[in-house]
Amino acid sequence: MTKYIFVTGGVLSSLGKGITAASIGTLLKHSGKKVGMLKIDPYINVDPGTMSPLEHGEVFVTKDGAETDLDIGNYERFLDTSYLKTSNFTTGQVYSSVIERERAGGYLGQTIQVIPHIVGEIVNRIKAAGEGHDILVVELGGTVGDIEGLPFMEAIRQMKHDDEVAGTFFIHVTLIPFIKAAGELKSKPTQHSVQELRRIGITPQMVIARCENALPKTFKKKLAMSCDVSNDSVVEALDAASIYDVPMSFLRQNILKPIAKELDLGELEPDMEEWDNLVKKIVQPKGKVVIGFVGKYLALKESYKSLTEALIHAGAHLDSRVEICWVDSEEIEEKGAEALLADCDGVLVAGGFGSRGVEGKIQAIEYARVNKVPYLGICLGMQLTLVEYARNVLGLEGANSVEFDENTPYPMIYLIDNFLDQSGDTQLRTHQSPMGGTLRLGEYPCDTKEGSLLREAYNGDKTIFERHRHRYEANPTYRDQLEAAGMIVTGESNGLIEAVEVKDHPWFLGVQFHPEFTSRLQTPNPSILAFVDAALKSE
Known part of the structure; x- marks a missing residue:
């Protein structure tokens, strides 16, 4: 008993x-x-x-x-x-x-x-x-x-x-x-x-x-x-x-x-x-790396608890202190990304809900992409990666997520309901939110692309398992245009776009899942570990 x-x-x-x-x-x-x-x-x-x-x-x-x-x-x-x-x-x-x-x-x-x-x-x-x-x-x-x-x-x-x-x-x-x-x-x-x-x-x-x-x-x-x-x-x-x-x-x-x-x-x-x-490497590490953490709930950093802890786990395994440079995405809208991210070795755009600060996050993504700074976008961070690329590389003016603009001419991100309607997928497990929306919650498989940063990060695993919490998905209608212009889909799940990377960039990854939920002190999440390692090597 x-x-x-x-x-x-x-x-x-x-x-x-x-x-x-x-x-x-x-x-x-x-x-x-x-x-x-x-x-x-x-x-x-x-x-x-x-x-x-x-x-x-x-x-x-x-x-x-x-x-x-x-x-x-x-x-x-x-x-x-x-x-x-x-x-x-x-x-x-x-x-x-x-x-x-x-x-x-x-x-x-x-x-x-x-x-x-x-x-x-x-x-x-x-x-x-x-x-x-x-x-x-x-x-x-x-x-x-x-x-x-x-x-x-x-x-x-x-x-x-x-x-x-x-x-x-x-x-x-x-x-x-x-x-x-x-x-x-x-x-x-x-x-x-x-x-x-x-x-x-x-x-x-x-x-x-x-x-x-x-x-x-x-x-x-x-x-x-x-x-x-x-x-x-x-x-x-x-x-x-x-x-x-x-x-x-x-x-x-x-x-x-x-x-x-x-x-x-x-x-x-x-x-x-x-x-x-590992604790000794957290308390007295040999190296240091600065990560620009772009978010909008900075008044209460507990909102990003799993992610900040995941960065600590990665730092411990790399024997380096991960110094977080907190950057309010609304402040980027006022001062510009370079003014706030110039001293960072890597840029991380976290998940979130709502339109506040979104344009600042898009500017941060553009800064990391253009200046070849190691970048990791998580959930909303990945979705805005597609929006930024559509606007600034594909030239699709007004491209957006329907979460922020229902009438956007180029809906790069749309509700998961739209995907289910189009694909007729009956195996995708979704949850009905108490507030009426459909959510993707919990663990899902993700098939990785051969030769990608994602597969390399996960030690060559063809299929990985990560957790989700979101209502919106990348619109596959624009996949061919994105890939022709250098943004490659490197992770998929039941037809859904799970991860994207940019060609000719040292380390640039956007993931729809939340890798921080599976990171532990003794087994750090592979994608976050690879991101911090890339930032460390870029100094």
Whole structure:
């Protein structure tokens, strides 16, 4: 039977529960255990798919097409594993399932209540996520005391007494503030947070203390006593030079010892040598490369979390620091691309939705193409690559995507519905968006062209598998014109254009998929790795 580790947060949000959970999962996996990960989000949205990036940050897409919380991305990047839609659920999903079952008569006329029905649904979903794993690490979103989190707290409390559960371990991540005026660390917020957990019926067996400075031994003993945990179960979570150093910090503090003892896991000795070497290359790399990152959600860089992490992964494997030069595409429209990108070794145009900043992205693409600067365009970045080429090489004035101009005379990019209508393709898996549109979500195969940068990047693989999240596609009507003028289609999927390259350019690639979703510290995404390598060599 599966054993469960529950990670809760106290005092305030943004303490790093996701990194904590991922780090513990990583250490257990490297100890030979089969580890599952689960993030529970208390918000009532069914998923973050319709939420603004400025509201929620990045929407991470799983292999099976689920739009999930960005912490699932952290889990995959740390544990080098593809998780599925069962690794994330929300209050909205729980209530939707219960109401749907009630409407179908599934409860045989019972009065539907939070206990036992909502809590029972939560417990069932947690158990489903744990199937097939030795250990499931469960992160509860929000902060202890939040009213929306109470059903989840009750669910994990009940699981302590469940005969189908092999064991439970509760970890509480909390803040230890340092009051500069008094020159003192304060444990009272943590004490109150643990008391709130106890009131609910949960007694944490480990406290992970987020702090800026190391805790004195006397303070840790005081914290252990007041929170009723053993001395070796108070673990520091100091600010780290890299999030990937957190597992090593935990390992140095022997975090697995109390976990293994309580869950009867035996002696755990994780093999973290390769991991440690990569972290050292992140913290103290030999080289440096500057990537011009052109986007429009720069007010909240979490919107591009997977992509920025993917650049770090590539840098670690190339022993180079990837310095990101953030470039607002709207600012390019005002100042010109050269003024903002002249000092960059490579140009990356990221994905996005909406017309704001699009012309600036097109100018950035033209700059990279004309000046032979290594270029990578992702999703919208690839689509605008076709628009730029059509306008400036094919001479098709007014060429655009129908997303931005429904009446464009040259629709280089159109809705996927148009492709389905024309091709009659019945094998292409699409998803209906809650807002009415058709989306391509999740993993799809892509056939690569022999001799292309794309195939070379993927070590000669004829077919690769990458993830998607978009409504618009490249219009194949213009393929012959583009290829005759030097823009070659080098990746295809069920008749759809997946990747394009430009002849007579040292390194220029646009991809419809999101390569950042499959990049991990130990296995960086091949196309992003090849892009950073090309930028490094172009210095």
